[in-house]
Amino acid sequence: xxxxxxxxxxxxxxxxxxxxxxxxxxxxxxxxxxxxxxxxxxxxxxxxxxxxxxxxxxxxxxxxxxxxxxxxxxxxxxxxxxxxxxxxxxxxxxxxxxxxxxxxxxxxxxxxxxxxxxxxxxxxxxxxxxxxxxxxxxxxxxxxxxxxxxxxxxxxxxxxxxxxxxxxxx
Amino acid sequence: xxxxxxxxxxxxxxxxxxxxxxxxxxxxxxxxxxxxxxxxxxxxxxxxxxxxxxxxxxxxxxxxxxxxxxxxxxxxxxxxxxxxxxxxxxxxxxxxxxxxxxxxxxxxxxxxxxxxxxxxxxxxxxxxxxxxxxxxxxxxxxxxxxxxxxxxxxxxxxxxxxxxxxxxxxxxxxxxxxxxxxxxxxxxxxxxxxxxxxxxxxxxxxxxxxxxxxxxxxxxxxxxxxxxxxxxxxxxxxxxxxxxxxxxxxxxxxxxxxxxxxxxxxxxxxxxxxxxxxxxxxxxxxxxxxxxxxxxxxxxxxxxxxxxxxxxxxxxxxxxxxxxxxxxxxxxx
Numbered sequence: 001x002x003x004x005x006x007x008x009x010x011x012x013x014x015x016x017x018x019x020x021x022x023x024x025x026x027x028x029x030x031x032x033x034x035x036x037x038x039x040x041x042x043x044x045x046x047x048x049x050x051x052x053x054x055x056x057x058x059x060x061x062x063x064x065x066x067x068x069x070x071x072x073x074x075x076x077x078x079x080x081x082x083x084x085x086x087x088x089x090x091x092x093x094x095x096x097x098x099x100x101x102x103x104x105x106x107x108x109x110x111x112x113x114x115x116x117x118x119x120x121x122x123x124x125x126x127x128x129x130x131x132x133x134x135x136x137x138x139x140x141x142x143x144x145x146x147x148x149x150x151x152x153x154x155x156x157x158x159x160x161x162x163x164x165x166x167x168x169x170x
Numbered sequence: 171x172x173x174x175x176x177x178x179x180x181x182x183x184x185x186x187x188x189x190x191x192x193x194x195x196x197x198x199x200x201x202x203x204x205x206x207x208x209x210x211x212x213x214x215x216x217x218x219x220x221x222x223x224x225x226x227x228x229x230x231x232x233x234x235x236x237x238x239x240x241x242x243x244x245x246x247x248x249x250x251x252x253x254x255x256x257x258x259x260x261x262x263x264x265x266x267x268x269x270x271x272x273x274x275x276x277x278x279x280x281x282x283x284x285x286x287x288x289x290x291x292x293x294x295x296x297x298x299x300x301x302x303x304x305x306x307x308x309x310x311x312x313x314x315x316x317x318x319x320x321x322x323x324x325x326x327x328x329x330x331x332x333x334x335x336x337x338x339x340x341x342x343x344x345x346x347x348x349x350x351x352x353x354x355x356x357x358x359x360x361x362x363x364x365x366x367x368x369x370x371x372x373x374x375x376x377x378x379x380x381x382x383x384x385x386x387x388x389x390x391x392x393x394x395x396x397x398x399x400x401x402x403x404x405x406x407x408x409x410x411x412x413x414x415x416x417x418x419x420x421x422x423x424x425x426x427x428x429x430x431x432x433x434x435x436x437x438x439x440x441x442x443x444x445x446x447x448x449x450x451x452x453x454x455x456x457x458x459x460x461x462x463x464x465x466x467x468x469x470x471x472x473x474x475x476x477x478x479x480x481x482x483x484x485x486x487x488x489x490x491x492x493x494x495x496x497x498x499x500x501x502x503x
Contacts (some may be wrong), residue, residue, distance in 0.1 A: 003384070003441075007388060008385070008386075010382070010384045010385040011381070011382065011385040014378045014379075014381035014382040014385065015378075017374050017378045017381075018344075018348045018374060018378055020371055021348075021352070021370075021371065021374050022348070022351065022352060022355070025352050025355045025356060025362075026355060026502070028361075029355060029356060029359060062300050071320065090444065119360050120358075120360070121357070121358025121359070121360060122258055122358050122362070123454040137347055138357075138358045140358075140359065140360055142360060146361075147360060147361050149357075149358075149359075
């Protein structure tokens with residue numbers, strides 16, 4: 001007994017399912033990106049100390065330079081950290097000096113006032129034969145059920161390649 | 171088709187028409203007579219599959235393992251040309267050997283042994299070739315290129331040679347392409363958590379396999395239906411069960427929907443006369459009962475009583491499967 005009116009119907013549905021799923025993935029990734037409109041630019045630094053001894057931090061909404069830690073056997077000196085402001089409208093990062101950065105009033109909460117967070121990309125994974133690499137060091141603005149890749153400048157592809165300092169309030 | 175056969179066919183069709191006018195023959199009887207002929211044909215083909223063919227395929231697989239180990243052990247000493255020749259070159263040579271041997275009836279299934287070697291070695295060869303060309307072979311983009319090339323190659327082979335072997339590998343490599351291409355599309359997007367997305371993709375692939383199996387069951391490639399039904403049920407029900415999760419992060423909707431899906435599969439086992447549907451439906455119903463008991467009842471009524479209830483349920487399901495198999499599935503797919 002045939003469950004379908006036309007003989008080729010199951011074949012058409014069988015091919016349509018993966019194609020529709022690919023379209024769904026495309027739509028769910030690229031279309032929301034058109035509607036993601038975060039308002040707040042953010043300040044970050046790259047090339048900070050590998051062991052977490054940050055040169056820059058934010059206290060009371062203002063950018064400061066931390067005092068240099070006492071040298072020890074385990075201490076690795078600061079590299080040459082660079083400050084950047086990321087413009088969320090143009091999706092570009094521009095270098096700024098400490099003097100310019102210290103003029104901003106910063107919100108150092110992980111979530112911006114308009115509900116976005118800066119998150120790392122997913123790491124690689126899968127299983128045989130579907131292993132794959134992913135860029136864990138890539139950054140995304142995530143919020144309101146959408147995400148958008150942000151073009152940050154970093155010195156490496158590790159997950160802590162950039163140090164988020166704060167959302168620029170003014 | 172010669173004239174004698176053509177005349178015989180015309181007479182037969184005229185007889186069917188006149189018997190139909192007299193209501194002496196039903197549509198089902200005509201279709202059944204047609205199906206009987208097809209089954210006898212496939213029965214002959216199945217009987218031809220003997221020890222020699224099994225040894226061909228085992229031999230083909232061993233050759234593939236040998237090449238893989240050869241490359242792995244001598245990776246640092248072989249140069250690029252040698253690496254590509256021993257993998258991709260050998261795979262392409264095996265493919266054409268298979269094509270030539272398949273033309274001659276007297277070689278039987280020997281050609282398929284070479285096709286099996288080609289189907290396993292060519293992906294390895296493409297990976298080595300892309301690696302030597304400087305591509306990152308573990309990236310989803312490169313894997314999509316490899317999978318897409320293989321899919322195109324085996325789909326073209328099917329269109330030219332019309333052999334079920336090529337249909338099988340077209341489906342296998344289309345699946346590989348589907349997974350690698352969707353991996354490529356999502357990139358590092360944090361919204362697509364790995365496991366959940368894999369579960370949904372396996373669910374969809376399983377459903378596609380079931381529909382493809384159903385379509386092929388009414389064609390000359392009906393032997394592939396059993397394999398597709400088997401993998402389709404495994405992927406579809408397996409993904410649906412895993413989507414239910416485990417307490418405390420379970421997904422109640424999938425836990426409620428799952429038994430419904432299993433009963434649809436069990437119903438279809440009778441409708442389609444498919445042992446693959448019955449077997450996987452039964453296995454997943456048992457797995458579901460064990461999961462739900464462990465998840466919700468082991469803490470309240472205790473493990474000993476839970477295990478006893480599980481045991482009795484499993485015996486009941488086993489007996490049901492045995493009865494259905496005996497009563498309805500005399501013709502297996």
